[in-house]
Amino acid sequence: xxxxxxxxxxxxxxxxxxxxxxxxxxxxxxxxxxxxxxxxxxxxxxxxxxxxxxxxxxxxxxxxxxxxxxxxxxxxxxxxxxxxxxxxxxxxxxxxxxxxxxxxxxxxxxxxxxxxxxxxxxxxxxxxxxxxxxxxxxxxxxxxxxxxxxxxxxxxxxxxxxxxxxxxxxxxxxxxxxxxxxxxxxxxxxxxxxxxxxxxxxxxxxxxxxxxxxxxxxxxxxxxxxxxxxxxxxxxxxxxxxxxxxxxxxxxxxxxxxxxxxxxxxxxxxxxxxxxxxxxxxxxxxxxxxxxxxxxxxxxxxxxxxxxxxxxxxxxxxx
Amino acid sequence: xxxxxxxxxxxxxxxxxxxxxxxxxxxxxxxxxxxxxxxxxxxxxxxxxxxxxxxxxxxxxxxxxxxxxxxxxxxxxxxxxxxxxxxxxxxxxxxxxxxxxxxxxxxxxxxxxxxxxxxxxxxxxxxxxxxxxxxxxxxxxxxxxxxxxxxxxxxxxxxxxxxxxxxxxxxxxxxxxxxxxxxxxxxxxxxxxxxxxxxxxxxxxxxxxxxxxxxxxxxxxxxxxxxxxxxxxxxxxxxxxxxxxxxxxxxxxxxxxxxxxxxxxxxxxxxxxxxxxxxxxxxxxxxxxxxxxxxxxxxxxxxxxxxxxxxxxxxxxxxxxxxxxxxxxxxxxx
Numbered sequence: 290x291x292x293x294x295x296x297x298x299x300x301x302x303x304x305x306x307x308x309x310x311x312x313x314x315x316x317x318x319x320x321x322x323x324x325x326x327x328x329x330x331x332x333x334x335x336x337x338x339x340x341x342x343x344x345x346x347x348x349x350x351x352x353x354x355x356x357x358x359x360x361x362x363x364x365x366x367x368x369x370x371x372x373x374x375x376x377x378x379x380x381x382x383x384x385x386x387x388x389x390x391x392x393x394x395x396x397x398x399x400x401x402x403x404x405x406x407x408x409x410x411x412x413x414x415x416x417x418x419x420x421x422x423x424x425x426x427x428x429x430x431x432x433x434x435x436x437x438x439x440x441x442x443x444x445x446x447x448x449x450x451x452x453x454x455x456x457x458x459x460x461x462x463x464x465x466x467x468x469x470x471x472x473x474x475x476x477x478x479x480x481x482x483x484x485x486x487x488x489x490x491x492x493x494x495x496x497x498x499x500x501x502x503x504x505x506x507x508x509x510x511x512x513x514x515x516x517x518x519x520x521x522x523x524x525x526x527x528x529x530x531x532x533x534x535x536x537x538x539x540x541x542x543x544x545x546x547x548x549x550x551x552x553x554x555x556x557x558x559x560x561x562x563x564x565x566x567x568x569x570x571x572x573x574x575x576x577x578x579x580x581x582x583x584x585x586x587x588x589x590x591x592x593x594x595x596x597x598x599x600x601x602x603x604x605x606x607x608x
Numbered sequence: 609x610x611x612x613x614x615x616x617x618x619x620x621x622x623x624x625x626x627x628x629x630x631x632x633x634x635x636x637x638x639x640x641x642x643x644x645x646x647x648x649x650x651x652x653x654x655x656x657x658x659x660x661x662x663x664x665x666x667x668x669x670x671x672x673x674x675x676x677x678x679x680x681x682x683x684x685x686x687x688x689x690x691x692x693x694x695x696x697x698x699x700x701x702x703x704x705x706x707x708x709x710x711x712x713x714x715x716x717x718x719x720x721x722x723x724x725x726x727x728x729x730x731x732x733x734x735x736x737x738x739x740x741x742x743x744x745x746x747x748x749x750x751x752x753x754x755x756x757x758x759x760x761x762x763x764x765x766x767x768x769x770x771x772x773x774x775x776x777x778x779x780x781x782x783x784x785x786x787x788x789x790x791x792x793x794x795x796x797x798x799x800x801x802x803x804x805x806x807x808x809x810x811x812x813x814x815x816x817x818x819x820x821x822x823x824x825x826x827x828x829x830x831x832x833x834x835x836x837x838x839x840x841x842x843x844x845x846x847x848x849x850x851x852x853x854x855x856x857x858x859x860x861x862x863x864x865x866x867x868x869x870x871x872x873x874x875x876x877x878x879x880x881x882x883x884x885x886x887x888x889x890x891x892x893x894x895x896x897x898x899x900x901x902x903x904x905x906x907x908x909x910x911x912x913x914x915x916x917x918x919x920x921x922x923x924x925x926x927x928x929x930x931x932x933x934x935x936x937x938x939x940x941x942x
Contacts, residue, residue, distance in 0.1 A: 448642050451916040455877065456908055463896055463904065464656045540773035547775050548877060548893045567779055585772045592771035 322521045322604070330601035336594060343590040346583070350407035357401060367398035370405040370557045381573050390579040394569060402557050403580045407587065409558040413469065413542055414535035414591075417476045422530050424481035426523070429488025433496065446486055449479050458541060462550035469552060472545060476538055484530050491526060495519050525602025532595025536588035543584075559584045632927060639920040646912045651693050654905045661901030664713040710900040711891075717906045720891070725873055728880070728887035732872020735810035742811070743818025748854070750819060751826035762819060769816040775878055778809050782882055794884040806883045810876055814868065818861065825857035863926050867918030874911045 331337050357368035366372065367388065373396040382392040390399035432442045461475035495501055501518050509517075539559060545551040546560035554561060559580055566577030600606055660668050662680060671679065680686045699706070705717040712720060750762040769777070782805065786793045791801045829835065830853055838848050875889030884890070888907070895903040 444638075447638070447919075448645055451642060451919050452646060452912040453871065453874075453915050456911050456915075459892065459896065460650070460653060460908055464653065464658075536771050540771075543773040543775050544878070547881075549897050563773075563776060570779075570783060581776050585768075585776070588771040588773070589767060592767060 320607075325604075325607040326525070326598075326602050329606055330598055333597060336597035336601075339590045339593050339597075342586060343594055346407070346587050346590070347411055350404050350411060353401075353404040353408065367392075368401050370397060370402040371555075373397045381569075381576075383573075384575055384579075391573070391575045393565065393576055399562075399576060399579055402562055403559075403583055405557040406559040406562045406580060407583055409552070409556065410539045410542060410560065410584070411535070411587070413472060413558070414538040415531075416469075416473050417480065417538040418531040418534040420473065420477045421480040421484055421534055422527055424477070425484025425530070426488055426527060428481065429485035430492055432485055432489040433492030442485075442489070446482055449482055452479075454479060455544075458545060459548070459550065462545055467545075467550050467553060469556075472538075472542060472552070476541060480534065484526075487526060487530070488523060491522055492519065495522055521604070525599060528602065529595050529599035532591050532598060536591045539584065539588055632924065635920065635923055639916060642916050643913055646916060647697070647909055648693055650909050650912055651696060651905075652689050654901070654908070655689055655692075657901045657904070658899055661899040661904070662709060664709050666713075705906045706902045708900055708903050710898040711895055711903055717903060720903070721888075721906070721910075724886060724888050724891050727885055728875030728889065729872055731806055731810060731880075731885065731887065732875065733869075735807045736814070736868060736872060738807065739811040739814035739818060743815040744822055746815060746819035747822030748826065748849075750823040751830070752849075754823075754827060759823075762823070766816040766820045769813055774813060777812075778878055779882060781805070781809055802883075806879055806885060809879050809883075821861060822857060825860060826853055829853045829857050859926070859930050862929050863922040866921035866925055867915070870914045870918040870921070871911075873914060874907075 330340075360366055360368045376396065380392065380396045381394060382388055382396070384391045388398050388400060390403060392398055393402070428442070432438055457478050458475045461478065462471055465471040465474070495518060501514065504514060504518060542551055542558060542560040543563055544560075546558070546564045551560045551564070552558045562580040563577060563584070566573075566580060570577045659676075659680070663671070663676070667679075668676070677686070703718060705721075708715050708717055708720055746762055746765075750759045753759050782793060785805055789801075791805075792799060795802050795806060835848060835852055838852060839845075843851075873888065875885075875887040875891075877889040877893055879885070880887045880890035881893050891903070892907045892911075894900075895907060
C-alpha cells in the first residue's frame with residue numbers, strides 16, 4: 290500500500306510537453322510510400338525500358354525545335370518542317386542521308402515534321418490531361434466529401450456518360466472552328482467526369498475506412514489526414530489518369546483528322562501527318578510508316594507505363 | 609371499425625407504392641428524363657451550327673441575305689429554342705425528322721436512315737457474334753494460363769489494340785490483307801469476299817474489350833472463398849469454372865451487351881468510311897463534310913438516344929440476372 294503510494298508520486302500527473310522527436314520514436318516506421326512505389330515500379334524490366342523510351346521520346350520531341358533552330362539558316366533548311374522548294378526533284382524522296390524519313394508530296398522533310406508533330410500531339414495530350422485531371426480532382430473530392438452533392442453529381446454523370454464520346458467530339462468540332470483549343474474543349478467536356486467519379490469512389494472509401502476513422506479519433510490534425518491518409522492514394526490515380534489520357538487524346542486527334550475535323554492542315558501534328566501519309570501509302574509507304582511507328586511507340590509506352598505505375602502505386606503491391 | 613374498412617383497400621395501394629419505389633420503375637423514369645435532357649441539350653447546341661448547312665447548295669447561292677433569314681425563320685431554325693424544341697418533339701412523335709439539305713437534297717431523313725440502317729446492323733451483329741465468341745475464348749484462356757505465354761500474348765494484343773489509334777491498324781489491315789489475298793479493297797454487295805474484312809476489323813477492338821474484362825473478373829472470382837471451398841470439397845475444376853467462376857464473372861459483362869447491340873445501329877465511323885460501306889457511320893462523316901445540318905442533327909440525336917437506351921436496358925438485364933441488385937434497390941441505399 291505504502292509502496293504504491295510512493296510510486297504514484299505527484300509528478301506522474303504533470304502534463305508533459307509535446308515532443309515531436311519522442312512521438313516519432315513511438316510511431317516510427319521506415320516505410321516510405323514514394324520509395325516503395327518507385328522500387329516496385331522499376332522492379333519490372335519492361336516498365337523500366339518503356340519509361341526510358343517514353344521520357345526520351347517526349348524530351349527529344351520537345352527539344353527538337355531548339356536543335357532545329359540552332360542550325361545555320363534553319364528557316365531555309367530541312368529542319369524547318371514547313372520549308373519546301375518548288376522543285377519536283379525534291380518531292381516524294383525515299384529515306385536518304387539528307388532526309389532520314391524521306392520527303393512528302395511537296396518536298397517537306399518528314400523527319401522534322403514527325404518530331405514537330407509528336408510535339409504538337411504530346412502538347413495536346415498534356416493540356417487535355419491537365420484540365421481533365423484538375424477539374425476531375427476538384428469535382429471528385431467535393432463529390433466524395435459533400436454528401437448532399439452526391440445525388441446531383443450522379444445524375445449529371447449518368448446523363449453525360451450515357452452518350453458515346455464520339456458524339457461529343459463530332460458535335461463540338463463541328464460547331465466550333467477546328468483547332469487546338471476546340472479539341473481540348475471537346476475532350477475535356479466529358480473527360481473530367483470519369484476521373485471525378487474515380488476520385489469520388491476513392492475518397493468515399495478512404496473517408497469511411499477504419500484507419501481513417503481511427504486516426505480521426507486519435508485527433509490527427511486535418512493537414513496530416515490529408516497528407517498522410519488521403520493524398521498518397523489520390524496521387525497515384527492522378528498520375529495514372531494523366532498517363533492514360535495522353536495516348537487517348539493523341540488517338541482522338543488522329544480520328545478527328547480522319548473525319549476532317551482535326552487540327553488545320555497547315556499545323557504539323559501526328560494526326561495530320563498520318564492522314565496525309567494514308568493518301569499516298571501504296572506508292573510511298575514510308576510517308577505513313579515512320580510517323581506511325583513513332584506514334585505507336587509513344588502511345589503504347591504511355592499506356593503501359595500508366596498501368597504499371599498504377600499497380601506500383603497501390604500500397605497493397607508494396608513489399 | 610374505421611380500421612377494418614381501411615385494411616382491405618390498403619393492399620393494392622401498398623403494392624402500387626412498392627412498384628413506384630422499385631428500382632425498375634425509378635430507373636425507367638430516370639432514363640426517360642435523361643433522354644429528354646439529352647435531346648434538349650443537343651438541340652440547343654446544334655442551333656450553333658454553321659448556317660449554310662440549312663440550305664441546299666443551290667438555294668444558298670441564289671438567295672439574298674434577307675431571303676435566307678426569312679427561309680430560316682419559316683423553317684423553324686431561328687427563334688426561341690424552347691419553342692422550337694417542342695415543335696421538333698411534336699414532329700418526332702409523328703415520325704418526321706425533317707429533310708436532308710445536301711447529301712440527298714430534300715429527301716426525308718427517315719427514308720435515308722431506313723436505307724442505311726440495315727447495312728450497319730448486319731455488319732454490327734455479325735461482328736458482335738464473332739467478338740463475343742473470340743473475346744470470351746481469349747479471356748478464359750488468359751485467366752486459365754495466368755502469367756504464362758497465352759496471358760502475355762493476349763495482354764500484348766489488348767495493349768496494342770487499345771493504345772494504338774484504331775485508324776492506323778485498321779487502315780494497314782485493309783491495305784495488306786486485301787493486297788495479300790488479292791481481293792477488292794472496298795465493300796461490294798455482290799462480292800462476298802469483301803464482306804469478311806470489315807466484320808473482322810469491327811471485332812478487333814471488342815474482342816480485346818471482352819477478353820480483358822472477362823480475365824479480370826474470372827481472376828477476381830477465382831480468389832474468392834467460396835471457390836476455394838469448392839476446391840477443398842473436391843468439385844472438379846471444370847465444374848468450378850463453368851458453374852461458379854464463369855457464371856459470376858459474366859454478370860458484370862452482361863450489363864454492356866444491350867448497349868453494344870444497340871450501338872451496332874450507329875455503325876463504325878472509321879470502318880464504314882474506309883471500306884465505303886453505305887451505312888450509318890459513314891453517313892455521319894459524309895454529313896459533316898458536306899455540312900448537312902438536318903442530317904447531322906438527326907444522327908447525333910439518334911446515337912445519343914441509343915446510348916441512353918442501351919445503358920438502361922443493360923441495367924434492366926442486370927435486374928434479371930443478378931438477384932443482389934433487387935435487394936440493394938429496396939433499402940434505398942446507394
